[in-house]
Amino acid sequence: MASTGAGIVGLGIWGETHLMAYAEHPHVDLVKVCDLNKSRARKMAKEYGAKSWCTDYRELVTDPEIDIVSIVTPDFAHTDIAVAAAKNKKHILVEKPLATTVADCKKIISAAKRNKVKLMCDFHNHWNPCMHRVKEAVDAGEMGTLQFMSLRLNDTIEVPRDWLAWSGKSSVLWFLASHSVDLVRWIFKDEVDRVYTVARSRVLKKLGKNTPDFYMSTLEMKKGAVVAIENGWIMSDKMPIVCAFQMELIGDKGTILSDVVSHEAVQKFTDKEVSLPDLFGRPEIQGKTYGFAVESIRHFIDCVRLNRKPHVTGEDGLAATKVILAMMESAKTGKPVKVR
Ligand SMILES: NC(=O)c1ccc[n+]([C@@H]2O[C@H](COP(=O)([O-])OP(=O)(O)OC[C@H]3O[C@@H](n4cnc5c(N)ncnc54)[C@H](O)[C@@H]3O)[C@@H](O)[C@H]2O)c1
Known part of the structure; x- marks a missing residue:
């Protein structure tokens, strides 16, 4: 079978995960990479062996050698690129959140359908071994009927303060709660009916970042x-x-706890730092990248090469976006909001 041509738009922190997944794949040619930042595009192309680079996504989505386009631009900047890629008959892997409005999600989904290309929203926790174990236990009926769950997904302040130049134009809801909501829908095999969300803006505001510090939601x-x-x-x-x-998940027949990151499997103490090395997300082992962050991308490559349906769909992206929008409305109005 011929090689599959890949292109990536957005070569920031997470773009590197896509670079690794494509560059290491034996049946993928990394054809072109794109970033608005010229020196970053040039540097990443060289580091990961892409054949060429550009700063205008329109050049990438029209490249005839490309079959798959990964879209790894900021949360609010996925739609135009995804639609243009679909129009050019490229299969599209869009980072979460699929888009930040219902209309934009629908535009992406219908562009993919109209052009008969595959679309996946990169909710990679479906490949997270911890979450997969939880899902297996639930599906096997070991937990009985699910009653309630508590799910914490928090970043250190470095992420909005130092890592994401655009954090003030997005929020931790788009960045992290999109994963949480997707996990809830997947594990419960159910939809969110109503949300009540409370947020506070104190710490980041003082740092000039116009985005809430946290959101606490009841679904x-x-x-x-x-x-x-x-x-x-x-x-x-x-x-x-x-x-x-x-995560803590309680059913009428069982309880299941999971700690994806701060478990004690490996703890490192040096003069410089105390750290818990990443074991599940994107660890490098014997020169190869493992982990759920790259497995979801490998899954999409398989779907394109073997003509399979992606495990996570554009509709999953749309459903998560609808819940996030309801959470935002609830935080603003102080009232519970039905998901529409
Ligand atoms: N799956 C995950 O767990 C995960 C983790 C981190 C980030 N993400 C998602 O990936 C996306 C990118 O996040 P990041 O952390 O890499 O951000 P980042 O700021 O590190 O990188 C974004 C890059 O996109 C480039 N860019 C912006 N607009 C562009 C355009 N129109 N054309 C070309 N390049 C453009 C920027 O120059 C920047 O280099 C976000 O949607 C984020 O939510 C997903």
Whole structure:
């Protein structure tokens, strides 16, 4: 089977995950990479062996050698690129959130359908071994009927303060709660009916970042379960981890706990730092990248090469966006909001 041509738009922190996944794949040619930042585009192309680079995504999406386009631009800058790629018959892997309005999500989904290309929103926790174990136990009926869940997904303050130049134009809801909501829908096999969300803006505001510090949300599921979601962007930067990710799920027959990051499997203490090395997300082992962050991308490559349906769809992206928008409305009005 011939090689599959790949292109990536957006070569920032997460763009590097896509670079690794494509560059290491034995049946993928990394044809072109694109970033508005010229020196970053040139540097990443050289580092990961892309054949060429550009600063205008229109040049990338019209390249005849490209079959797959990954879109890894900021949360609010996915739609135009995704639609243009679909129009040019490229299969599209869009980072989460799919888009930040319902209309934009629908534009992407219909462009993919009209042009008969595959679309996946990169909710990679479906490949996270911890979450997969939870899902297996639930699907096997071991937990009985699910009653409630508590899900924490928080970043240290470094992420909005130092890493993301655009954090003030997005929020921890788009950046992290999109994963939380997707996990809830996937594990419960249910939709969110109503949300009640409270947010505060104190710490980041003082740093000139116009985005809330955290959101605490209660989600009522259609079948009656209740989920508490915590998403914050202000954990101390002295933490030995960048992201805290914990779940407690309680059914009428069982309870399951998961700690994806701050478990004690490996703890490192040096003169410089105390750290918990990444074991599940994107660890490098014997010169190869492993982990759920690259497995989702490898899955999409398989779907394109073997003509399979992606495990996560554009509709999953749309559903998560609808819940996030309801959370935003609830935080603003102080009232519970039905997901529409
Ligand atoms: N799956 C995950 O867990 C995960 C993790 C981190 C980020 N993300 C998502 O990936 C996306 C990017 O996040 P990031 O952390 O890499 O941000 P980043 O700021 O590090 O990188 C974004 C890059 O996109 C470039 N860019 C912006 N607009 C562009 C355009 N029109 N054309 C070409 N390049 C453009 C910027 O110059 C920048 O280099 C976001 O949607 C984010 O939510 C997903």
